[in-house]
Structures are given as structure tokens and as C-alpha cells.
Amino acid sequence: MIIDFTNIQEEERPHFQGGEKSYFAKMYADEQNKIMSGRLAPGASIGLHTHVTNSEMIYVLSGTGTVLYDEGSEKVGPGTCHYCPMGHSHGLINDGEEALLFIAIVPSHA
Numbered sequence: 001m002i003i004d005f006t007n008i009q010e011e012e013r014p015h016f017q018g019g020e021k022s023y024f025a026k027m028y029a030d031e032q033n034k035i036m037s038g039r040l041a042p043g044a045s046i047g048l049h050t051h052v053t054n055s056e057m058i059y060v061l062s063g064t065g066t067v068l069y070d071e072g073s074e075k076v077g078p079g080t081c082h083y084c085p086m087g088h089s090h091g092l093i094n095d096g097e098e099a100l101l102f103i104a105i106v107p108s109h110a
Contacts, residue, residue, distance in 0.1 A: 056090070
């Protein structure tokens with residue numbers, strides 16, 4: 001199965017999860033997974049939130065940022081993958097000078 005993000009309309013999500021500015025995403029979802037092509041402009045963020053019933057993986061394509069993770073933080077850039085297991089908290093900040101582009105996958109754990 002091919003998911004062609006070029007044919008999926010981008011959605012703006014202002015202050016997503018309490019973050020700054022807007023998160024822009026092209027999303028595909030079925031009963032088992034949510035797969036997103038995401039974009040954060042410089043200074044934009046996804047607020048700290050807990051994955052109570054699922055997990056999330058974020059693979060960075062371009063740009064740089066900081067992931068807030070439970071009690072700490074870690075830098076991300078092209079080729080890095082952040083994993084937030086079920087029961088943990090995370091958020092994403094674009095603290096770089098260019099757009100932060102990434103693919104995020106949220107599997108269902110039902």
C-alpha cells in the first residue's frame with residue numbers, strides 16, 4: 001500500500017496539545033495506525049502530552065528541534081527517530097531556523 005502525502009490535504013492545528021503557533025499535518029488513519037507527515041515552522045511546537053493508550057514514533061526528515069521527553073529533553077535532526085512509549089510524555093519544539101519536517105506514526109494498542 002502506498003500513502004501519497006502529495007495528494008493529502010494539509011491540515012492546520014493551532015496550538016496543538018498546548019503548543020506554540022501551528023502544527024501542519026497530512027494524515028492517513030485506519031483502525032490500526034495513524035501516519036502523519038508533519039511540519040513545524042521555526043518557533044512552533046507540539047505541547048507536552050502523555051500517550052496513555054498508544055505510543056508514537058517521530059522520524060525527522062529535515063530541520064532541527066528539541067523533544068521534551070518525560071523529565072528531560074533530546075535534540076533531533078535529519079535521520080533521527082524519537083520513540084515515545086505508551087505511558088510516557090513528550091512534546092516537540094522547532095528551535096531551528098528552518099521548517100522541521102517529520103513523519104510520525106501512532107499505532108493503536110487496543
